[in-house]
Amino acid sequence: MVHLFRTSLGVMALAVAIFGGSGGASAANGPFLAHQALYDLSLVKSRSNSINSARGRILYNFAGSSCEGYTSEFRQVSELDSGEGKITLSDLRSNSWEDAAGKSYRFKIETRMNETDAGRVDGTAERDGDHINVKLKLPEPKTFTLDGKIVFPTEQIQRIIAAAKDGKSLLELSVYDGSDDGQKVYNTLTVIGQPIPGDRATQSPDPSTSDEHMKALTRWPVTVSYFDREAQQKEGEQTPVYAMSFELYENGVSRQLVLDYNDFVISGVLGKFDVKDSKPCH
Numbered sequence: 224m225v226h227l228f229r230t231s232l233g234v235m236a237l238a239v240a241i242f243g244g245s246g247g248a249s250a251a252n253g254p255f256l257a258h259q260a261l262y263d264l265s266l267v268k269s270r271s272n273s274i275n276s277a278r279g280r281i282l283y284n285f286a287g288s289s290c291e292g293y294t295s296e297f298r299q300v301s302e303l304d305s306g307e308g309k310i311t312l313s314d315l316r317s318n319s320w321e322d323a324a325g326k327s328y329r330f331k332i333e334t335r336m337n338e339t340d341a342g343r344v345d346g347t348a349e350r351d352g353d354h355i356n357v358k359l360k361l362p363e364p365k366t367f368t369l370d371g372k373i374v375f376p377t378e379q380i381q382r383i384i385a386a387a388k389d390g391k392s393l394l395e396l397s398v399y400d401g402s403d404d405g406q407k408v409y410n411t412l413t414v415i416g417q418p419i420p421g422d423r424a425t426q427s428p429d430p431s432t433s434d435e436h437m438k439a440l441t442r443w444p445v446t447v448s449y450f451d452r453e454a455q456q457k458e459g460e461q462t463p464v465y466a467m468s469f470e471l472y473e474n475g476v477s478r479q480l481v482l483d484y485n486d487f488v489i490s491g492v493l494g495k496f497d498v499k500d501s502k503p504c505h
Contacts, residue, residue: 256436256474257286261495264301267481267488274487276304281491289323290504293377312337319401325378326350330401344405348375359405373397373408380475387415387443387471397452408452409464416444419470430496431478442472 264279279301287293296318303311314335321328328348335341346359348369355369374382379398386394394413421439431437448463455461465484469477480491 256476257499257501258476259284259495259497259499260493262480262491263494264299264489264491267490269487271486273305274303275306277487277489278302286499286501287320287323288502288504291502292320292322292327294318294320319376321375321377323377325375325381328375328399328401332402344401344403346401346405348399348401355399357399357405362404365406367406369399369408370397373399376400379411380471383413383415383445383447383471384473384475386413387418387445388473391415398449410450410452410455412448412450412463414446414448418443427479429478429493431472431476431493434496434498436498437472437474437476440472440474442470442478445469445471445477 260281260283262281262283264277264281266274266277269275279299281297281299283298284296285293286295297316299313299315301313301315303313305311315333317330317332319328319330327350330344330346330348332344333341334343343361344359345361346357348355348357350371353371355371355373357367357369359365374396376398379396382396383394392415394415396411396413398409398411399407400409419442421437421441425432446466446468448466450461450463462485465482468479468481468483470479471477478493480493482489482491
C-alpha cells in the first residue's frame with residue numbers, strides 16, 4: 224500500500240483499519256461508534272536510507288449503523304523528503320459506503336501527487352450468490368466479476384474482531400477495496416495478539432484510551448499483511464506489498480497505527496478523537 228506517497232493502493236483498507244466498521248461482529252455488544260479522528264503521521268525508520276523525513280495527517284469521519292450501512296470519509300495529506308530538495312506531496316481522499324451484511328460496496332478514491340491532475344477511481348461492487356459483480360465508472364468504464372469468497376473492507380474488520388473474540392491468532396482473507404485501479408484483490412494474513420483489558424494502563428496514552436466510550440473496552444494488537452493476489456497465484460510471491468499494525472478495540476476503533484511500506488515505516492498517532500451522535504436502528 225504505498226498509496227501514502229505513490230498511489231491509492233489499499234486506501235480503503237487503511238481507512239477501515241483506522242476506524243473500521245465492525246457491524247455484525249460487535250452489534251451484540253452495542254451500537255457502532257460514530258466519530259471523527261485526526262492522526263499525526265511521522266517517519267519511524269527508513270530501511271533504504273533514501274528517505275530523510277516524512278510527515279502528514281489523516282482526518283477520518285465515520286457514521287452509520289447495522290440497518291443503514293456504514294459510511295466513511297477519509298483524507299490523508301503526506302509529505303516525503305528524500306533529500307537534496309526532493310519533496311513529494313500526496314493528497315489522498317476517499318468516500319465509501321458498505322452494506323452491514325457485506326452485500327454491497329460503493330467507493331470513490333482520488334489521489335493527487337505534487338499538485339498534478341488527480342487519479343480517480345469510482346465504482347460499485349454487488350455480491351450475487353457465489354460471485355461479486357464490480358462496475359467501474361473511473362478510471363475507465365469496466366465491468367467484471369470476482370470470487371464470492373472475497374470480502375469488502377468492513378467485513379474484513381468484522382471477521383478480525385470475531386476471530387479475536389474466539390481466541391484465534393491467525394486469519395486469512397482475500398479483500399477487495401477498490402484501490403489502485405479498481406481491479407486489484409489482496410490476499411491478507413492477520414496476526415492477532417493477546418487481548419488487552421480496558422483497565423490496563425498504557426505507556427503511550429492518547430484520546431482513545433482516555434475517552435469514556437472506550438475505557439472499558441478490550442482491544443487486541445493486530446498486524447495485517449497485504450499480498451498481491453495475482454502475483455501470489457502466478458509466482459507464489461510471499462513478500463507483502465505492505466503491512467499495517469494497530470491495536471483494535473472490540474467496537475472497531477483502532478490506535479497506535481504503524482504502516483510498513485517495506486522501504487520505510489510510518490507511525491500514526493491519534494491526536495484528536497471526537498464521538499458523534501449516532502442514529503439508532505428502528
